Amino acid sequence: MSAGFDTVVIGGGHNGLVTAAYLAKAGQGVLVVERRELLGGAATTEEIFPGYRVDTGAHRLGGLSAQVVADLGLTGHGLEVLAADPTVFTPVGNGIPLTLWRDPRETAESIRRISRPDAEAWVPFTELVGKAASFLQAAWTTTPPDVTGSDLGDLLAGAKLGLKLRGLGRKDMAEVMRILPMSIYELLDEWFESDLVRGTVAASAIGGLCQGPMSGGTVYTFLHHHVGAGAGVIRPTERVRGGVGQLSEAIASACRQYGAEVRTGAPVERILVDDGAAKGVVIAGGEEVRAERVVSSADPRRTFVHLLPPDAIGPDFARKIDHVRFRGVCAKVHLGLAGLPDFTCLPGAGPHLEGVISISPSLEYLERAYDPVKYGAISDAPYLELSIPSLADPGVAPAGKHLASIVMQYAPFSLRDGAWDEAARNSIGDLVVRTLARYAPNIEAVVEGRHVMTPLDLQERFGLTEGNIYHGEMTLDQLLFMRPVPGAARYRAPVKGLYLCGAGTHPGGGVTGMPGLNAARGILKD
Amino acid sequence: MSPRVFGRPGVRPEGPELLPVFPPEYTAAAVLRTTPFHRRTEALCEAGNWRRWSGFLAASSYELHHDREYWAIRNSAGLIDVSPLHKYRIQGVDAERLLDRLVTRNVAKCAIHQVLYTPWCDEAGKVMDDGTLCRLADDVFRLTSALPNLRWLLDNARGLNVQIEDVSDALAALALQGPNARAILTEAAGGVADDLGYFRLTEGAIGGAPVQITRTGYTGDLGYEIWTEPQHALTLWDALMAAGRAHRVVPAGLLALDVARVEAGLILIEVDYVPSHQAVIEARKSSPYEIGMGWTVKLDKPGFVGRDALMAERARGPEWEFKGLEVSWDAMESLYGAVGLPPQLPSEGWRTSVPVYAGNRQVGYATSGCWSPLLKKYIALAHLQTPHSATGTHLSMEITVEHHRKKAAARVVEPQFFNPDRKRSNPGRADRS
Numbered sequence: 001m002s003a004g005f006d007t008v009v010i011g012g013g014h015n016g017l018v019t020a021a022y023l024a025k026a027g028q029g030v031l032v033v034e035r036r037e038l039l040g041g042a043a044t045t046e047e048i049f050p051g052y053r054v055d056t057g058a059h060r061l062g063g064l065s066a067q068v069v070a071d072l073g074l075t076g077h078g079l080e081v082l083a084a085d086p087t088v089f090t091p092v093g094n095g096i097p098l099t100l101w102r103d104p105r106e107t108a109e110s111i112r113r114i115s116r117p118d119a120e121a122w123v124p125f126t127e128l129v130g131k132a133a134s135f136l137q138a139a140w141t142t143t144p145p146d147v148t149g150s151d152l153g154d155l156l157a158g159a160k161l162g163l164k165l166r167g168l169g170r171k172d173m174a175e176v177m178r179i180l181p182m183s184i185y186e187l188l189d190e191w192f193e194s195d196l197v198r199g200t201v202a203a204s205a206i207g208g209l210c211q212g213p214m215s216g217g218t219v220y221t222f223l224h225h226h227v228g229a230g231a232g233v234i235r236p237t238e239r240v241r242g243g244v245g246q247l248s249e250a251i252a253s254a255c256r257q258y259g260a261e262v263r264t265g266a267p268v269e270r271i272l273v274d275d276g277a278a279k280g281v282v283i284a285g286g287e288e289v290r291a292e293r294v295v296s297s298a299d300p301r302r303t304f305v306h307l308l309p310p311d312a313i314g315p316d317f318a319r320k321i322d323h324v325r326f327r328g329v330c331a332k333v334h335l336g337l338a339g340l341p342d343f344t345c346l347p348g349a350g351p352h353l354e355g356v357i358s359i360s361p362s363l364e365y366l367e368r369a370y371d372p373v374k375y376g377a378i379s380d381a382p383y384l385e386l387s388i389p390s391l392a393d394p395g396v397a398p399a400g401k402h403l404a405s406i407v408m409q410y411a412p413f414s415l416r417d418g419a420w421d422e423a424a425r426n427s428i429g430d431l432v433v434r435t436l437a438r439y440a441p442n443i444e445a446v447v448e449g450r451h452v453m454t455p456l457d458l459q460e461r462f463g464l465t466e467g468n469i470y471h472g473e474m475t476l477d478q479l480l481f482m483r484p485v486p487g488a489a490r491y492r493a494p495v496k497g498l499y500l501c502g503a504g505t506h507p508g509g510g511v512t513g514m515p516g517l518n519a520a521r522g523i524l525k526d
Numbered sequence: 527m528s529p530r531v532f533g534r535p536g537v538r539p540e541g542p543e544l545l546p547v548f549p550p551e552y553t554a555a556a557v558l559r560t561t562p563f564h565r566r567t568e569a570l571c572e573a574g575n576w577r578r579w580s581g582f583l584a585a586s587s588y589e590l591h592h593d594r595e596y597w598a599i600r601n602s603a604g605l606i607d608v609s610p611l612h613k614y615r616i617q618g619v620d621a622e623r624l625l626d627r628l629v630t631r632n633v634a635k636c637a638i639h640q641v642l643y644t645p646w647c648d649e650a651g652k653v654m655d656d657g658t659l660c661r662l663a664d665d666v667f668r669l670t671s672a673l674p675n676l677r678w679l680l681d682n683a684r685g686l687n688v689q690i691e692d693v694s695d696a697l698a699a700l701a702l703q704g705p706n707a708r709a710i711l712t713e714a715a716g717g718v719a720d721d722l723g724y725f726r727l728t729e730g731a732i733g734g735a736p737v738q739i740t741r742t743g744y745t746g747d748l749g750y751e752i753w754t755e756p757q758h759a760l761t762l763w764d765a766l767m768a769a770g771r772a773h774r775v776v777p778a779g780l781l782a783l784d785v786a787r788v789e790a791g792l793i794l795i796e797v798d799y800v801p802s803h804q805a806v807i808e809a810r811k812s813s814p815y816e817i818g819m820g821w822t823v824k825l826d827k828p829g830f831v832g833r834d835a836l837m838a839e840r841a842r843g844p845e846w847e848f849k850g851l852e853v854s855w856d857a858m859e860s861l862y863g864a865v866g867l868p869p870q871l872p873s874e875g876w877r878t879s880v881p882v883y884a885g886n887r888q889v890g891y892a893t894s895g896c897w898s899p900l901l902k903k904y905i906a907l908a909h910l911q912t913p914h915s916a917t918g919t920h921l922s923m924e925i926t927v928e929h930h931r932k933k934a935a936a937r938v939v940e941p942q943f944f945n946p947d948r949k950r951s952n953p954g955r956a957d958r959s
Contacts, residue, residue: 276829310685311627311829314649318684 005031005261007523008281008291010268010307011463011502013041016297017251017262018516019501019523021072023295024258026524031289032252032260033281035267035463038245039252041297042462042469043511045245049336049449051398053243056332056453057462057469059387059405060356061238062510063228064247067141068517077250077257080241082392087237089352090200091439092361097345098196099352104232115194125191126232132176133226140227140507140514143522144481144489181476184218185363195362203360203383204235206409208469208509210327212370213363217476224474224508237355241393244511251513271296271303273312277496295519296493297502299471300324300484302463308495317494320485324478324504328455328467329373331411333432336449337402340388341440354391359384359435369410376416378428382435383409401448408432413455413466420456428452470509471502480506491519492526499523558583561609562698562759566767570777577780580672582610585779592874593899595782599745600900603704603770604778605763608744608751611657613697614669614679618688621665627830628682629659630814630823636661639727641740645819646678651835652802652811653819654678655795658742660727668693672795682831698759702766703749703786705948706773711750714769715739719750724950733765734758744783746790748948784875785896788907791850791941793817797877798848798893798907815844816909818941847915850941851882851892853904853923857934865928871897871904881924882908883933889914892923898943905943906936914938 005028009020012034024030038044042057061081069075088100099110104126112119179187184205188198202213205222209215229236240247252262271294272280280290296303304313304321313321340349341357360366360383369379385407390397397403411428418424429452436443455467464471472478481489484504491499501519503509559582561567567585575586584607587595598604616624626633631644638661645656657671669675679690702710711719711732718730719739727740735758743749754762767775787794795801799817800810813836814823823836858869875896882890895906906923914921917940922933 276834305685311623315678315681315684315831316649319681322684 004280004290004292005029006292007031007295008033008289008293009295009297009501010271010281010303011035011041011297012039012248012252012262012264013297013502014043014248014251014511014513015502015516015519016041016295017248017255018068018072018513019295019297019520020260020262021251021255021258022517022520023523024255024260025072026520030255030260031291032255032262033266033268033283033289034262034264037265039262039264040245040248042458042464043244043248045243045396048334048451051401052334052336052403052449053245053396054334054403054451055244055389055405056334057458058244058511059239059389059407060511061240061244061247062225063236063512064238065513065517066228068513071517072251072254074247074250074254077253079247079250082239082241084237084239084355084392086351087233087355088200088235088358089346089355090196090358090360091343092196092345093438095345096196097343097352098200100200100234100355102230102233102236104234107234111194111197114196115192118192118194118197121191122197123232126234128175128179129223129226129234130229130231131172132179132223133229135173135176136223136507137227139480140512141518143491143518144483144506146481146487146490179219180223181217182219183214183216184222185214185367187219187222188363195364198363199360199365200358201234202363202366203358203385206366206370206383207385207407208328208330209473209475210325210329210373210410210412211475212367214367215370220476220479221474225510227507228512235356235358237387239387239389239393241395243389243396247511268307270309271307271312271495271498273309273495276312278493278498293497293499293523295499295501295523297500297516298463299326299465299468299502300488300500300504301326301465301472303500303504304493308498312495314494317485317488320487324484325473325475326413326466326468327473328413328458328464328469329410330458330467330469331408331428331432331455332453332458333406333408333429334449334451335404335406335433335447336397337388337404337446338448339442339446340391340402341404341436341446342442343440345439353388357384357386357388359386359439373410373412376412376414378412378415378431379410382411382431384432384435386436406432406436411455413459413468420454425452425454425457428454471504472508474508479508483508491515491522561607562756563607563609563700563763566760566763567607567777571779575779575781579780580610580612584610585777587779587781588777592779592781592785595776595778596785596899598774598776599704599747599778599782599786601705602774602776603702603706603710604745604782605766605770605775606701606703606778606780606783608699608701609697609759611694611699612671612674613693613699614671614675615691615693616667616669616679616688617665617691618686619665620683620686620688621667624679624683624686624688625659625667625669626827628679630819630830630832630836631659632824632827633659633661633667634827638663641725641727641742643725643742644822645814647814647832647836648802649831649835650802650811651813651832651839652805653799653814653817654802656793656819658740660740662727673801696755697753698756698762699754700752700762700766701743701745701749702752702770702775703743703745703747703778705748706770706775707747707749710766710770710773710775711739714765721952722750723952733761733768735761735765737762744790744792745786746792746942746944746949747786747946748951781874784894785898788875788894788896788905789898789900789944791818791907791943791945793819793848793907794877794894812846812909813839813844815839816846816848818848820844843912845912846890846909847912848941849908849910849915849917850939850943851895851906851908851921851923851936852939852943853906853925854935854937855904857922857936858904858925861925861927861932861934867928869904870927873897873899880906882910882936883922883924884914884919889921901943903943907941910938
């Protein structure tokens, strides 16, 4: 048995490390135990092909908290964030493509070549998105109120905080409340006529969702991805120099500086529960680590079903956890490239390749990509988000080579026919390359290496239940005070001494550091 | 106004065309399910007095009045079809762990072929249901309940290595209750149950039908429940009726059973308490301590559902107690006498909420009551606020005399109004020793 710690954190993903760093900074004795040999969880960088540094999970940041960066001095630990400009390039087969720039006026000029009314609408649209996202940002930094409890004061305080913090005017507030539950399809109908603009914006609303752009509530997910995006920026593309794993390494380095211990290759077999309270963890092989409290950055299903003894939580809570929806729909494809893709609509190299390349020619294209997944089948023509990090950060690929990282939707975790075997895995790789080839016919010729991760692979590699990249779907009923489930949204589990700090808690998924920060604040308050 | 036509389903009365009658396909049995004994019970049910029990047709009384059936339970033997009970078979290495988590009693201490009577609670320590739990083998149990419980069982079984099977339709059951029950079984089952202890199980055969016999029942009398597969049901019924003839066995319905169970002080779900998952307001829920089941709560066993709440409740003391009331005969005589009537006695058990007073202040409510033909007393089961629940306390219960609400003096007693030695005694074993 190991010596006792104040806190043991399960999982060395970025949120687990953020919580650990804050607790260690506050003077606690902290141990982080990570299952894999490398840190970062789904924010990690691995050498999949020789000489390539591949972000096997998330390949861009999702509104990384400036507070976390500042509080933990991450820049001093080697973190360098690279903000791409342009942020998005949406190619077409033939015709005029769309490029989104950080400056909305520049974007409007790009749009003007496609649609004059859309160009006029662009800047006001980004202003609405900015206001709504800033409203969400206020909620992000707040521990959600407990609406299941009887403490009405708590609820009011939470609501007031959310309302007051940003000082949104009455009119803006009403508009935000109106649009939040809408589908992105309905919202964009009110703003834009061009397929390309609608498809490019809508793609940001469906990431990681087993829903299409015509599904209700997708405006919320769209706004979620724009918290902290910066004024006028739609679909921000921010990477980390050296790969997103460098962020995790920087947080781990901060942890160690504050005195926390970080262990890799130490999979937690189960959480020790004694007399109804979490007392530590058992590492595979039987080693017991005792601690005053246990903080799990694993997703709620993994934490409550796989890591806790079956009778540690009551049947009512267990039923709620059973009903958390995961339903992963993302596959990941990594390509080692001998040369850059050459798009027929905009031939040659250029800045358009430096953001993400979005295969989303129309909103209807995205909805059609979603249709088959409802019945357990893979998209015929999938949505792709392709990133070539080696342009801005040549160190991630061998000299003269390039790396492409692609998120593909939709590939359902639960296939109606067949299983996620080698053949299915290869079919995803073929589908992605074939889809790209419609826009950049040279792609097949320049691919030197190919690595495919199915939703099942995401589950196996990262411990993401059903391959859901956000530790539970980011739908309206699984957010805020309902994340992961009502009654447990304040980072405290219904087992004494057990806390949650991962993306399965408020405010949810993406490389933000916010769940980790909020959890640490809650733990230090107790 | 046209006269209404009553008659047997599908049978048109003679004479001119009157009002439409039920279409020929309509029978009570077409709407409700019938038990495996129905061919026998239907033929015997002269009164046609059926009621619904868990979706099944169950005889309220076989004769026009349940009197003879009641007296059989107390003086000879009544044979009651209890097949509509819900039954679950729970098997696996974690079966004991699951059940110890579920129920308030200590399942680890339950021997093979022992039966436990037990309630189970929600996480707030409020009673959801009650029933019997029988250990058939080391890792095999059978749970009976009044309401469906499969989902709750499955919810509690997450992560445990158990198989849970709803065997409600796979088991027919008869209750043989009354002082002659043992003698009938001696004849019918060849003595396997002669020295069967109270709340124990044995296996055997009756009329060639393989059976399990438990010394359990809902009458507070000497009695057994006999379990068999549905295809053997009629064989079992016939064999028991044949063996019982000399011992004056009488098929008994639920009206007779209800009087017997009130005399025995046995609580009835949805009558004497509201199952917590059906309660629309908190105040309708009851803890085991509040409904006379405190004795079943084993707080010293670890981590069962509701334990924390029950610990807290025991520490502060329950607010309610479930007790018996004996209504004063003199009070009845004078209240009825004032309007020129002899006391009107409820020969059928009633199931309404009746206020109970200390002076002019209501301190509780009775939920079941009846005239006890055996004890010659008007008795009731009541929820009383704890300061007024001590045995011997003088209270009054509302009775309605000729449309006027009156109060009749009543005394608080232990709820087991009738508790004969023969319920638990074991002469078979004593004879041999």
